[in-house]
Amino acid sequence: MDEVLLRSLTPTVLAILVRRGADFASAEDAVQDALLEALRVWPAEPPRDPKGWLVTVAWRKFLDATRSENARRRREDLVDVEPEPGPAVATDDTLQLYFLCAHPSLPPSSAVALTLRAVGGLTTRQIAQAYLVPESTMAQRISRAKRTVGQVRFDQPGDVATVLRVLYLVFNEGYSGDVDLAAEAIRLTRQLAAAFDHPEVAGLLALMLLHHARRAGRTAADGSLVPLAEQDRGRWDTVAIAEGVGILQTALARDRPGEFQAQAAIAALHADAPTAEETDWVQIVEWYDELARLTDSPVVRLNRAVAVGEADGPRAGLAALAELDDALPRHTAVAAYLHERDGDLATAARLYAEAAEKAPNLAERNHLTRQAARLNTRRRD
Structure with missing residues (x-):
């Protein structure tokens, strides 16, 4: 199982779901479910198109959750829009995702945590260990951040200075636990620079x-x-x-x-x-x-x-x-x-x-x- 590949695909898949109309929190939950499914299935049946597989599974997870919660009529319209089979479109919305996670309405600590989760692909446990706080505390911080950005339009212009400040904060956290945040910040900044x-x-x-x-x-x-x-x-x-x-x-x-x-x-x-x-x-x-x-x-x-x-x-x-x-x-x-x-x-x-x-x-x-x-x-x- 190529965990590096999974982490690199996470922001793109999340961005695709949000662009299709899913709210940020629901999309992030669906992507996490799809990643767990990939960890279970891929070792025995590796897909030809990993991103397409993740998009399809994550979207179905989102639709299942939408149906089961008796979502509003607007969401009911979304459940009929099943993505066509085949390779995923080569659209990279990672940049917009950076701006969304580093939204000015979020305090720096929440913006950092959300960026690590959504763009970095780290688990809540890993982020909590890196910050030396209980996992429940970090989960609440990320949940609040997701609710905040859930009301933000995905195509809203972002502020690169805010994004860079968040990445700088991640880098300055250095190393603790089982996540090297300095190395993670470099990886994320390489993505942004590209x-x-x-x-x-x-x-x-x-x-x-x-x-x-x-x-x-x-x-x-x-x-x-x-x-x-x-x-x-x-x-x-x-x-x-x-x-x-x-x-x-x-x-x-x-x-x-x-x-x-x-x-x-x-x-x-x-x-x-x-x-x-x-x-x-x-x-x-x-x-x-x-x-x-x-x-x-x-x-x-x-x-x-x-x-x-x-x-x-x-x-x-x-x-x-x-x-x-x-x-x-x-x-x-x-x-x-x-x-x-x-x-x-x-x-x-x-x-x-x-x-x-x-x-x-x-x-x-x-x-x-x-x-x-x-x-x-x-x-x-």
């Missing part, structure tokens, strides 16, 4: 590939975080880096700059440096300036302060940091790093300890605690 010619889609795909290429070097054998400057660059995926850089260069050549292209350019400069000492920090600062212009994000300006500290010295970085709200996430950790670079070990150790208390996860908290302990040991020696 269907939608937009430089920001390419920029997001390049950004994901460049970040994912460094994944093996981000943690030590004991699971502890390894800062970028200390990572073993021999463990980076050079094939993914080359692909990401190539995609980015093509996107930038179109001269339609955007947030994800700028982020990818920064990631490419890090990936291109043979050693941490050879990083082109001056150019990275320039890209952060562009990114700040595009987004006006305080988090971008926080990261820019680090880059300024590397390009122009720690005191320049601290001056840039002083312009920002110290309540920003990781502000204290950045201040600790820049004070250490400036030689003020006592202040840096204190700030590392404070930052550890504010850390959003255990791995980061342990890393910052070790940094504080390291500097306190140096001060005593």
Whole structure:
């Protein structure tokens, strides 16, 4: 049984049912039933046209459910429209499905969950495991999202920025449970890039590939975080880096700059440096300036302060940091790093300890605690 094939066909089959008139929630249920039927039947009787088989079975499941629930007269008209046998029409509505799942009326968490279910083909259990929540909680979240988008016209124009933001959120969830969400986000973004010619889609795909290429070097054998400057660059995926850089260069050549292209350019400069000492920090600062212009994000300006500290010295970085709200996430950790670079070990150790208390996860908290302990040991020696 080719589960990859099933997952790749899921959004197309779902989109076909919705385009034929099924409401989103009923169509999604019918497709899931068809997938279960495929898992049972295909190993012994593989179909010649897998998509056509799934469309036919899913549509019949939808019709059966419609009849059994005594649907309204409009639905009764649909039950007489049986699809003709033969290969499924080669129409790909996956792009519209992305826009439907990332509808602005949905909160980000629900849009992410619905995209993983409808476009990614993941089960509710898999999504729940990835987000470390009970399956019943995730089922309720997806059910509410389906009810919301069920009232949206399928041909309603979508917002690519919303779709990209959802995929970016999926990617940032990283890995947990039995679903690698970073890899899943790359797979979904490849689909979108193949269907939608937009430089920001390419920029997001390049950004994901460049970040994912460094994944093996981000943690030590004991699971502890390894800062970028200390990572073993021999463990980076050079094939993914080359692909990401190539995609980015093509996107930038179109001269339609955007947030994800700028982020990818920064990631490419890090990936291109043979050693941490050879990083082109001056150019990275320039890209952060562009990114700040595009987004006006305080988090971008926080990261820019680090880059300024590397390009122009720690005191320049601290001056840039002083312009920002110290309540920003990781502000204290950045201040600790820049004070250490400036030689003020006592202040840096204190700030590392404070930052550890504010850390959003255990791995980061342990890393910052070790940094504080390291500097306190140096001060005593």
